[in-house]
Amino acid sequence: MSVLIADDEELTRTGLRALLSAQPDVDVVGEAADGAEVLPLVMRLRPDVVLMDVRMPQVDGIEATRRVRAELSDPPKVVVITTFENDEYVYDALQAGASGFVLKRAPARQIAHAIRLVATSDSVLFPEVVRRLATSRPVRREAARRLAALTQRETDILRRMAKGLTNQEISAELIVSLETVKTHVGNVLAKLGAHNRTQAVILAYEAGLVGPGVSGL
Known part of the structure; x- marks a missing residue:
């Protein structure tokens, strides 16, 4: 490469x-x-x-x-x-x-x-220190508003993206096809106005969807 x-x-x-x-x-x-x-x-x-x-x-x-x-x-x-x-x-x-x-x-x-x-791969490289940087900031209402547009399945996908899982790993974990995961990821990015997975994951942390002490996975 x-x-x-x-x-x-x-x-x-x-x-x-x-x-x-x-x-x-x-x-x-x-x-x-x-x-x-x-x-x-x-x-x-x-x-x-x-x-x-x-x-x-x-x-x-x-x-x-x-x-x-x-x-x-x-x-x-x-x-x-x-x-x-x-x-x-x-x-x-x-x-x-x-x-x-x-x-x-x-x-x-x-x-x-x-x-x-x-x-x-389609994973993001997010060491723990970056998670702390994101979650140390107040929850942003704008980020939360964007995430409210997601379906429950799309929210589940975003949580796993935030864990650093690839599409293949998400597919195996949720027992759905890879193409289905790719479609959901595309929908997540479009609804959030994110250019890539990294920006979507940042929004997930800023909205309080994921982070220390947050359950759901």
């Missing part, structure tokens, strides 16, 4: 390239030194995944993620890479459409696993 690295620190980019290039199934196709460079490079190189730093001086990773998702009909997956696990910027990047995040200090195999997960 092809990867574009976006980070303003040359040493970090060099280190990530070396680590990822050692993986037999990862091909680093390019590097961006700022978020402003990401969209042009994505359009030219068409990577499967962008490994995106959030804090960059001119255009940060949040805005770069928004641009990629807004300009391309089939955008690459975005994995945010950051120094601090409680970085509020991470939450904002996830709201913008990133599929998950990893820490810069994580082992190479963990970073590679994150890239494989978002590139080859």
Whole structure:
């Protein structure tokens, strides 16, 4: 799978390239030194995944993620890479459409696993810290209003999406066909006005549908 690295620190980019290039199934196709460079490079190189730093001086990773998702009909997956696990910027990047995040200090195999997960499946990569960031905020009425439009089955599907289950895993757990799950997921995204699974899951946490102490699964 092809990867574009976006980070303003040359040493970090060099280190990530070396680590990822050692993986037999990862091909680093390019590097961006700022978020402003990401969209042009994505359009030219068409990577499967962008490994995106959030804090960059001119255009940060949040805005770069928004641009990629807004300009391309089939955008690459975005994995945010950051120094601090409680970085509020991470939450904002996830709201913008990133599929998950990893820490810069994580082992190479963990970073590679994150890239494989978002590139080859329909799961989202939501470590527990992101769940805490989402659930530490007050329940948003707008999020709750959007979720009220879902049927009970669609709500059940969204809960399992929030657990990080793939469509295949949801199909097995609910004992329904994969095509049925895909249809429900599409309906969930449409009703919530979410561009991808990540944004739908964020709304589920903000509405209080899932989170610490919430039952229903």
